[in-house]
Amino acid sequence: MTKTIFEKSQSKQHAYSLPRQWKALASFMPPKELCRESELTLPEISEIDLTRHFAELAQRNVGIDNCFYPLGSCTMKLNPRVNELAAALPGFTKSHPLAPPEAVQGNLQLIVELVDMLCEISGMSAGTLLPNAGSQGEFIGIQMISAYHKDRQDHARTEIIIPDNAHGTNPATAAMAGYKAVCVRSDASGDIDFEHLKELVSERTAGLMLTNPNTLGLFSPKILEITHLIHTHGGLLYYDGANLNPLLNIARPGDMGFDVMHINLHKTFSTPHGGGGPGSGPVLCNDKLKPFLPVPRVEKKGGSYRLVWQNGKSIGKIASFHGNFGIYLRAYLYAKLHGHAGLRRIAEISVLNANYLKKLLAPLFTVPFPQHCMHEFVLQADNYIDKGIRALDIAKRLLDYGVHAPTIYFPLIIKECMLIEPTESESKNTLDNFIEIMKIIVAEIHTNPEIVKTAPHSKPVRRLDEVLAAKKPILKHNGKAPPEASETTNHYPTV
Amino acid sequence: MDFVSNREPQIQEMLKVIGVKSIDELFTAIPKKLILPRPTDDDGLSEYEGLQLMQALAEKNGFTSFENYLGAGAYEHHVPAIVGAICSKSEFLTSYTPYQAETSQGMLQAIFEFQSAIAALTGMDVSNASLYDGASACGEAVLMAMRIHKTRQKILIADTLHPHYRDVVDLYLSSHDLSVEVIPRNKEGKIDLQQLKSLLDSNTAAVLLQSPNFLGLVEDIKPLAGAIKESGALLLLCANPLSYGIYASAGELGADIAIGDCQPFGLPLQFGGPYAGYLSCRQEFVRQMPGRLIGETLDTEGRRGFVLTLQAREQHIRREKATSNICTNQALAALASLIAMLWYGKEGLPKLALTNFQRASFLKAGLTAIPKIKALSPGTIFNEFAVSFGMPIEDVLKAFRAKGIEPGVPLGRFYPDLQDYLLIAVTETKSQQQLDKYIQTASEIVGKT
């Protein structure tokens, strides 16, 4: 039976040590009336038990280091360990964000050079590393668009157009920034329905948010017409950089007509996903939007670097200090290691790997868009519904074969959707193995669907009751005994 | 170098399978005029050269050779060795958001334990799985208060809230029709009950306070909380979570939402990030909480397990009606904070907090005993305080730096009326020798004028 660390507590056990006290310190005591009266109910645990607890938890988790992780839209590529070594250098870890600029020239140089590199890759002229994640980057970008229109006294622009297959952060961001999200349909080829877009664009359009290639893994051949259309109506274009991987040094969003964008460093630039964060979402823009970038900004003047905390038209601050420096320094090294040719190789091989997988998996599923894809593609598992099997079941059965499931049920507009992105990291062997596993599962659907329907069988838990979790939320250790398990209390059920 | 696996032999085989002659044929959807020419030389670096480059940059940071007394929302604490050892495990470092719960029980349970630890420390009913940082936690808390009190349109913010946090809150609120008023500080550097009462009304949705505040002072929250409660507004309390090791918890003080930054636990300074914001609140507000939430449940065989829950409020489902646009949390940073909180534990955390208080108090007493050096306030502190040296701050900084000490954050940039004041942070990392040296140096600097 799984125990939380709170349930492993043993009276008076501990791991900590504290620096030596000296006599004079004892004369300083906080005033009683301000002090905590309630007990601090943290566990009492020794170092070895703490160590083993987390070793246990690690054994019940998997990362890219352990297995193939073809999550579409997430770009699960290798997180190089050399990045970890660099991030741990004391010169970086011990630098305080409010240190005088002359004492942190190395950090400031890194920031300026990374912004320059990202601008070059994206075809933009200025940028910021402050947003702590892609969705924060989106928020900043949309706020900058808003500031641009307000600066020109154009207060009629109240709408942001977003495709129906967009990631959920897009409409959420638009709403957070006070805009009405207007939805544009996709056509049968998976591209934006240009006719519908023409109907929707007006003098109320502040901008259009696009991912290109889109969430179906398809590049919009009409992209230049799309950006031109929005611009002629006075709107601006926001590029969601989640799918930048296949475009590195191949094509640039700035050249496509985008005015502002974000990059997900934890996707395209290999910074570790860490179980859900921290990420980093730099924003890049063209000259039109440069004045509105958040502060602080870093500038090179003469031979040295300085911080600019105030800037007239800036939209303000988005982070406590300089954003996730410890994360974007990894991206800096990653970009430097690759150089221009290396980055292009990433794009090329990510697209090669995806098309290879798509070709060999196509016979097993419904293929809504037969044309060549970019770095990811969509398959539908709706051809197994009559056997009572859905995409969810296939995803769970993949776990039994030591592979992480692809993204399922996103984009929302595709029924029984599986969005698959292998990334450039994976070797042909891994891809072939994945195809074999899929073939085995499809065979099981025909001969033994029950085993797929009730998967996974070899993980620490079976399928979890999400309805119970939402109806009666238990969100912390509550001091009650863990729920009763059935007679078969193996952690790894046998089937 | 690159980290691509497939090379020429595999590439050729794969192209055959796909049915194209070259990789370029896979990019034909892109208009030709957009395609960049192929780079002609390989300007990448080897792993060795890459590390050399990073070493050189790190060495350009002279800061690390100074004794550091900077605080203001980022504190130098000992990071227990076990934190790095656990966080660098492949299964944590390289894993994704736990959407497939059965294969992510480790991370889910760890974050559940983080939620439990934060709830325990802050004395609140529930906590979320972390937010980006303290600043965004404040912004999210204000938006949350607005969702709870849909018809109230006013927010009060303490002048003594971290100025950067204040700026971020302003940005979060910029597209909303709200009135924001600042509660001024008194000459003691704290928030006055009378001032607060004069600004509170039935249109106030929430009051955002910080304690210990930006000037290092512990606010008298209880009477303030009473007045806030009477007006029907919500109390949002921002705090350094370590201070709850000795001072009254947010729950005891009557807060509705407790927010702040977990940086003091297990997270190195790293020039400002990644840190991890926390947000905990009373049970009745649980469905309005932004960010991720991990919940406990049972599997089909009655086994205990953990899942992401209450996701219907989040962006990937609710989209434009979501409680926020948040996608990532700070999972790995939250894990680091959890491990540090556990390493100190029930007994150690209060002791860590106490020794921070004592060392800071020791330095404050030693400095204010020197003629000409004045404390901003006699009020209770935690591990930070402000003093003036009775001379231009630039000269003070120069003199300390000549002795290898970075003495504190000059307050003039944040509060123009506090031009000559320095905000000094003292943590458990400062020994008796170092503090004596600081006092000695201060004495010399002031003595020379």
Next chain:
Amino acid sequence: MKFSESHEWIEVQNGLGVVGISNHAQNELGDIVYIELPQVGKVVKAGEEAAVLESTKAAADVYSPVSGVIQEVNQKLSETPELVNSSPLKEGWLFKIKVQSPEELDKLMDADKYLSQFKS
């Protein structure tokens, strides 16, 4: 019983309309875990959001089919939201509304027309 395009039903008696969601809607949503009901006394216009239904995979808005004032809400749903799944047309009613403009009912579909959209 009449149906709206957004899958709500309304049954009016003596100027008081009982509102819920259709069987199709509850099936699409999945197990309902939480319901946010409107305040009694709230004034709503036809087509305006009146309630929110939360399942594990979606949160859906319930729009009032007619304009009026909310008179009563189904208290049982706070403890047993699953009534909306098991009995969407009866026990799982959401709220009762005092109908302001009876002619709005003419714009709604009758049962046959509503159900016909799901055939084949």
